[in-house]
Amino acid sequence: MERIREKLSILADAAKYDVSCSSSGSKRKNTDKGIGDASNGICHTYTEDGRCVSLLKILLTNYCIYDCAFCVSRSSNDIKRAAFTVDEVVELTMNFYRRNYIEGLFLSSGIFKNADYTMERLLKIVKKLRTEERYNGYIHLKTIPGASEELINEAGLYVDRMSINLEMPTEEGLKKVAPEKSHEAVKRPLGIVQNKIQQFREERKLIKHVPRFVPAGQSTQMVIGATPENDMQIMHTASAYYKNFSLKRVYYSGYIPIRTDDVLPVVQPPLMREHRLYQTDWLLRFYGFNVHELLNEKHPDLDMQVDPKLMWALRNMHCFPVDINTADFQSLLRVPGIGRQSVQKILEARKFGRLRIDQLRKLGIAYNRAQYFIVCADTPVGLGSLQEHQVRSRILSLGKSKYAPAFSTQLSLF
Amino acid sequence: MIYLFDKSFEGLLSAVFDRFEYRHDVSRLLPADQAQQVLFEETHTVYSSSAKSERVWKGIQAKADAAWQRIIYCAFLSELTEVHHTLFMVLVRLFAGQVNLKNFGDATVLLLSQTAKKVEREKHRMKAFIRFEKSEDGMYFARIAPDFNVIPLIITFFKNRYADQPWIIYDQKRLYGVLYDTDQVHHIRKLPEDLSDHMLPDKPVQMDEDETLYATLWRDYFKSTNIEARKNPKLHRQHVPKRYWHLLTEKKIIWE
Numbered sequence: 001m002e003r004i005r006e007k008l009s010i011l012a013d014a015a016k017y018d019v020s021c022s023s024s025g026s027k028r029k030n031t032d033k034g035i036g037d038a039s040n041g042i043c044h045t046y047t048e049d050g051r052c053v054s055l056l057k058i059l060l061t062n063y064c065i066y067d068c069a070f071c072v073s074r075s076s077n078d079i080k081r082a083a084f085t086v087d088e089v090v091e092l093t094m095n096f097y098r099r100n101y102i103e104g105l106f107l108s109s110g111i112f113k114n115a116d117y118t119m120e121r122l123l124k125i126v127k128k129l130r131t132e133e134r135y136n137g138y139i140h141l142k143t144i145p146g147a148s149e150e151l152i153n154e155a156g157l158y159v160d161r162m163s164i165n166l167e168m169p170t171e172e173g174l175k176k177v178a179p180e181k182s183h184e185a186v187k188r189p190l191g192i193v194q195n196k197i198q199q200f201r202e203e204r205k206l207i208k209h210v211p212r213f214v215p216a217g218q219s220t221q222m223v224i225g226a227t228p229e230n231d232m233q234i235m236h237t238a239s240a241y242y243k244n245f246s247l248k249r250v251y252y253s254g255y256i257p258i259r260t261d262d263v264l265p266v267v268q269p270p271l272m273r274e275h276r277l278y279q280t281d282w283l284l285r286f287y288g289f290n291v292h293e294l295l296n297e298k299h300p301d302l303d304m305q306v307d308p309k310l311m312w313a314l315r316n317m318h319c320f321p322v323d324i325n326t327a328d329f330q331s332l333l334r335v336p337g338i339g340r341q342s343v344q345k346i347l348e349a350r351k352f353g354r355l356r357i358d359q360l361r362k363l364g365i366a367y368n369r370a371q372y373f374i375v376c377a378d379t380p381v382g383l384g385s386l387q388e389h390q391v392r393s394r395i396l397s398l399g400k401s402k403y404a405p406a407f408s409t410q411l412s413l414f
Numbered sequence: 415m416i417y418l419f420d421k422s423f424e425g426l427l428s429a430v431f432d433r434f435e436y437r438h439d440v441s442r443l444l445p446a447d448q449a450q451q452v453l454f455e456e457t458h459t460v461y462s463s464s465a466k467s468e469r470v471w472k473g474i475q476a477k478a479d480a481a482w483q484r485i486i487y488c489a490f491l492s493e494l495t496e497v498h499h500t501l502f503m504v505l506v507r508l509f510a511g512q513v514n515l516k517n518f519g520d521a522t523v524l525l526l527s528q529t530a531k532k533v534e535r536e537k538h539r540m541k542a543f544i545r546f547e548k549s550e551d552g553m554y555f556a557r558i559a560p561d562f563n564v565i566p567l568i569i570t571f572f573k574n575r576y577a578d579q580p581w582i583i584y585d586q587k588r589l590y591g592v593l594y595d596t597d598q599v600h601h602i603r604k605l606p607e608d609l610s611d612h613m614l615p616d617k618p619v620q621m622d623e624d625e626t627l628y629a630t631l632w633r634d635y636f637k638s639t640n641i642e643a644r645k646n647p648k649l650h651r652q653h654v655p656k657r658y659w660h661l662l663t664e665k666k667i668i669w670e
Contacts, residue, residue: 001627008631009638016639033577033596040571043653044542045664047640050649057639095628098554098579099546101663134578256643269643345518352517359519 008092010082014062014073015108018165018221019253023054023103023138025216026160034134035098038160038216042103055106055140056096060084060121064110068178070167070226070255073110083112089125090133097137104138104160105129115146123151126158138216143189145181152192161216161248164189166241169234173227186220190245193218197246217248224277225270226255231302232295235280239291242284252277276302283308286340287333305396310336313373314388320373325354337370368398415439417502418446419460423490426498427467429460430505443502445495470505477508482515488530488537491563497529537564541571543654545663546581547629548622554581557661563588569599629663636664 024041043052061083062073072079084092093105107125111118122141129135141159143152156162164186168174171183193214200213220241222234238250254269280302283289287309294308295301303311313320313336322331324346332343342365349355349363354377361367371379372391386394415438419425426443433440438458444451446459474483489501500522507513518524539560546554554576558565565585569592572583577596584591584602593600659665 001630005631005634009634012635012638016641030574030577035576035578037575040541042538042542045636045662046650046653047636048647048650049641049644050646050653051641051644052653053636053639056635092631095624096632098576099548099628099632099663100544100556100576101632254644256641271644348516349518352514352519355519362521362524363518 004088006080007082007084007088008058010080011059011062011084012057014110015057015059015106017072017253017256018057018106018108018142019051019251020106020140020163020219020221020249021052021054021057022161022216022219022249023140025248026138027215028136028138028160028212030136032134034136035094036104036135036137038104038136038138040103044100044102054103055138056093056102056104057106058084058089058092058108060089060107060109060118060125061112062110063112065113066111066178066180068167068181070177070223086121086124086128090128093129093137094133094135097135102137104140106140108142109144111144115144116148116151119144119147119151119155123155123158126155130158140216143193145185145189147189149192152189153196156193156196156214157211159214161219162189162193162214163219163221165221166237167221167223168227169222169224169229169237170227173229176227187245190218190220190241190247194245218245219247219249219251221251221253223255224252224274230300231273231277231280232297232300234277235284235291235295238281239284250281252281272304273302276304276308280308283312288330289334306392307336309334310369310395314392317388317391321375322373324360324374324376325350335370335373337366337368337373339365369395416441416452416455416457417443417460418449418457419443419498420462421445421447421493421498422462423487424464424467425460425462426490426502427470427505428462429502430470430509431466432458432460433502433506434509440502440506443499445498448495473509474505478515485527485530488533488567489526491533491566492529493563494529497525500525533562533564533567536560536562537567539658540564540568543658543662544568544572544583545661548625550620550622552580552622554579556581556583557586558583559586559661561657565590565592573599633664633668 021043022041023038026038028038030037041054043054045053047053059073061081062079063081063083064071064073064075067075089105089107096102097104107122109118109122122144126139126141129139139159140161140163141155143162143164145164166174166183166186167178167181174181174183196213197217200210204210222237224234234252241247241250252274254271254274256269280294283294284291289312294312299315302308306314313334319331319334322335324332329343329347332338332346333340338346342363345363346355346360349359356377357367357379360370360376372386372395417429417432417438417440419429429443432438436458441455449457474486478486486501486505489497504513504522504526508515513520513523515523518527540558544556544558546556548554563585565583568583572581573594576594580594580596582591582593582602589603591602593602654662654665
């Protein structure tokens with residue numbers, strides 16, 4: 001018992017810097033009274049840092065032949081090493097799953113011996129779960145860079161999501177911290193899986209019973225703040241990967257200095273920046289923004305004080321105010337303080353009469369922010385003609401951001 | 415006129431039936447056990463009947479889409495007197511053709527949809543926070559104490575997911591539960607004697623020999639997956655409110 005506890009703590013500790021946590025997007029159903037399904041995204045608990053725990057996130061082993069400066073498991077790091085057996089991972093997953101602790105398994109691994117040897121072990125685990133344990137829960141598998149196409153294709157038949165990390169937003173950044181890695185080595189497996197997903201989807205149109213291949217798609221991750229890239233470079237990379245490899249998600253992980261290293265700067269994790277990047281990511285995927293509108297040569301970095309949607313609106317005051325009672329879906333969607341669901345509700349509700357301020361508040365829009373960008377039935381005259389800096393200072397003084405201490409350089413006495 | 419009903423869904427729908435049957439001018443719908451609040455107004459006690467409620471439900475199906483049928487049921491499960499009253503009033507106006515359920519500008523419609531959302535959120539929390547404990551005979555047992563009566567909303571989910579293991583989900587607050595015997599789901603009103611011991615905290619009986627091992631491993635995992643440098647206790651409490659802690663394997667205090 002003590003040995004398995006030690007192994008779990010070592011290998012969970014090493015896996016936690018992979019931030020991917022989603023367990024949704026798959027359509028796997030429970031068949032023939034097996035165990036589990038993977039059609040819901042459920043966060044079963046949250047750690048004290050406020051991140052969700054939906055998957056049992058572990059490494060098969062933290063022995064690794066590579067020496068990437070940003071990684072805890074790098075070969076030169078003097079830490080305890082451990083490795084699970086195939087059966088141990090299967091037992092853990094099944095017993096956690098049956099008690100409703102987790103939504104599924106997130107399996108990654110350090111690279112021992114070579115890529116194929118590692119990938120074979122990972123494949124053995126997912127195959128055993130699906131065929132012997134009749135497990136239909138979620139499985140997220142890390143693709144091992146350099147693994148053979150056959151192994152990747154076979155694994156794709158058992159898992160729900162595959163991912164492979166870009167690690168650093170640009171090739172130059174990556175070369176600096178991990179000379180043995182390259183973005184090219186990431187693109188190859190991403191491309192293999194993408195083609196296969198496409199191929200299975202085509203076949204499904206003709207033949208009904210085609211097995212599912214990586215039904216929840218692929219994702220990737222970038223470390224933020226370890227290398228000097230600006231927000232524009234990061235988001236342009238993300239946007240390109242979304243487009244070229246039909247990724248479901250790009251994750252941004254604020255760099256946490258693990259041990260002092262002369263290549264890397266020592267800083268606190270850039271949580272605010274990470275947050276703003278995720279907000280931008282959402283604007284790209286769900287709000288119809290183009291990455292060039294938000295980040296370009298003129299504005300290479302995101303505004304830390306205000307969210308990117310407000311930032312864009314302040315720069316484009318000529319697009320506002322928008323009339324709540326007549327504007328179309330797309331322009332409502334671009335108003336700061338109004339989200340997708342509120343837009344839907346506004347469109348429904350305004351069929352029954354012109355909307356007033358109190359109704360908008362009740363619908364759940366952030367009126368304090370939105371008021372400078374909209375007109376509704378009873379908007380007082382004169383609010384619409386404010387200048388950019390006036391709006392900005394009013395919003396900042398009205399709202400009390402929970403991140404405010406992060407902006408201020410003033411030390412607090414109390 | 416004040417209507418008194420038995421707090422069941424059938425009762426609420428029967429109240430709507432009675433309202434049209436007797437053409438009363440109803441000012442309020444109250445649970446029968448709150449009848450003492452009524453001083454001067456006349457009261458009418460609604461007798462729940464499946465014949466009446468089924469007819470009303472059919473009418474609702476004709477007038478409201480599937481999403482709204484669910485909102486109506488979820489709002490009922492909130493068990494809040496105020497919401498039950500509003501639900502009754504909205505249903506009466508729905509049959510009188512005086513309300514449009516799509517009009518979120520209408521405060522009563524908005525209250526129902528917002529309450530339903532709260533109930534759905536609680537349902538989702540239960541899907542996440544239920545923790546089964548395996549007993550010696552292979553039964554997976556979970557205790558819950560949700561804010562709203564959400565068991566009816568989660569049965570299918572757990573039945574589909576844990577199809578090959580027997581389980582019990584028991585609501586400590588409302589003193590009822592469901593049992594799945596790997597074939598069918600049964601309602602249980604009161605626990606059998608030997609299982610009721612489970613309800614006493616800190617006195618687990620006849621657990622599976624591996625139960626402690628996996629509970630310990632889960633608590634270990636919960637700790638080691640936390641990143642100390644990002645600590646954010648406020649966010650943690652927002653996501654996992656304290657009122658659920660006593661039933662969460664990873665959060666409850668273990669008396670050694």
